[in-house]
Amino acid sequence: MSQRLIICLHGVGSDGRDLAPFGELLARALPDTASESPNAPQPFGHGPGYQWFSLDGVTERDRSLRVERARDDFDRVVGELIESHGFASRLDQVALIGFSQGSIMALDAIASGRWPVGAVVAFAGRLATPEPLAPALSTSLLLVHGEADPVIPAIESQRAAERLGGLGVEVESHRLPGVAHTITQQGVQLATDFLATRFAQRLA
Numbered sequence: 001m002s003q004r005l006i007i008c009l010h011g012v013g014s015d016g017r018d019l020a021p022f023g024e025l026l027a028r029a030l031p032d033t034a035s036e037s038p039n040a041p042q043p044f045g046h047g048p049g050y051q052w053f054s055l056d057g058v059t060e061r062d063r064s065l066r067v068e069r070a071r072d073d074f075d076r077v078v079g080e081l082i083e084s085h086g087f088a089s090r091l092d093q094v095a096l097i098g099f100s101q102g103s104i105m106a107l108d109a110i111a112s113g114r115w116p117v118g119a120v121v122a123f124a125g126r127l128a129t130p131e132p133l134a135p136a137l138s139t140s141l142l143l144v145h146g147e148a149d150p151v152i153p154a155i156e157s158q159r160a161a162e163r164l165g166g167l168g169v170e171v172e173s174h175r176l177p178g179v180a181h182t183i184t185q186q187g188v189q190l191a192t193d194f195l196a197t198r199f200a201q202r203l204a
Contacts, residue, residue, distance in 0.1 A: 002034040004093045004199055005085050007078060009102030011124075013049040015039050019099060022183065026097070029192045030199060036081045040102075041073040052105045064130040067108050074105050075114065092138065095119040095195055099183060100152065104128050107160060110139045110169070119198045121191045123183050124149055126156035127163060140170045142194040144187045146179025 006026055008019035016037040023035035040050035053070040078096070087094050094117040098106035103125025109115040111129040116136035123144050141164060145157035154175050161173040174190055 001086050002032050004030060004033040004095070005082065005087050006030075006033060006035040006095045006097055006195075007081055008035065008037040009052075009096060009098040009106055010037070010040065010050075011100030011102055012040075012051040012055055013044045013047060015049050019097070019102075022188065023097065025188065026192060026195065030196055033199075034085055036085075038077050038081060041077060052101050055101075063128045067104060067128045068130050070105065071108070071112070071114070074109070078109070078115065091116055092118040093199065095121065095199075097121045097123075097191065098125055099123045100125060100181065107141075107164075110136045110141065111164060119195055121194065122157070122160070123187060123191075124152050124157075124181050125160070126152050127160035133163065133167060135164055135167050135169050137168045140194075140198045141172070142191060143171065143173040144176065144183075144190055145174070146176045146181065146184075148178050149181045151181040 006023050008023040010018045016039045020037040023037045027033040027035040040052045042051045044051045053066040082088055096106040096117055103122035106120050107122050107125055107127050108129045110120050111133050113134040113136050116138050119140045121142045143157040143161055145154040147154045161171045165171040
């Protein structure tokens with residue numbers, strides 16, 4: 001049985017295969033770590049791939065409601081993976097790694113207090129959790145966002161850092177100049193270093 005588990009959560013219209021190589025790369029860099037990259041539960045309505053919730057007609061007002069409605073499916077997908085790997089009683093050795101909509105769901109998982117995992121890494125995401133927030137303070141959070149992101153503005157990660165940090169969550173945040181809506185090699189290195197440090201602290 002591995003000592004750690006990484007679960008990668010893809011963006012809308014993608015699938016688990018998209019982030020699987022990233023998860024495997026992180027797992028190789030961290031001793032005795034397993035990685036999973038599941039498909040989101042809903043088929044994407046405008047082509048191949050999957051989604052955690054629909055973006056059709058989404059507004060700032062109802063995005064939080066859609067996130068809330070997606071929780072049952074999200075918890076089932078993540079819970080089954082955690083259970084199958086034997087981490088139900090070792091959530092401090094689990095990391096959620098999200099990109100875009102996957103980051104929205106990963107941030108909701110800790111901001112709502114449902115999943116007090118050891119670490120969350122959110123690339124190009126936003127905090128869309130409905131109030132009141134009740135974050136898991138045992139979770140360390142890394143936010144990485146490209147300043148040239150045309151899909152989700154980088155200010156969203158800054159707002160997430162301010163809101164969650166203000167509630168006591170340990171937050172590290174990086175804005176990458178010239179980077180669009182993607183994960184770069186610099187982002188990979190930031191995630192690797194962050195997870196190596198956080199997991200080492202929790203095994204000490």
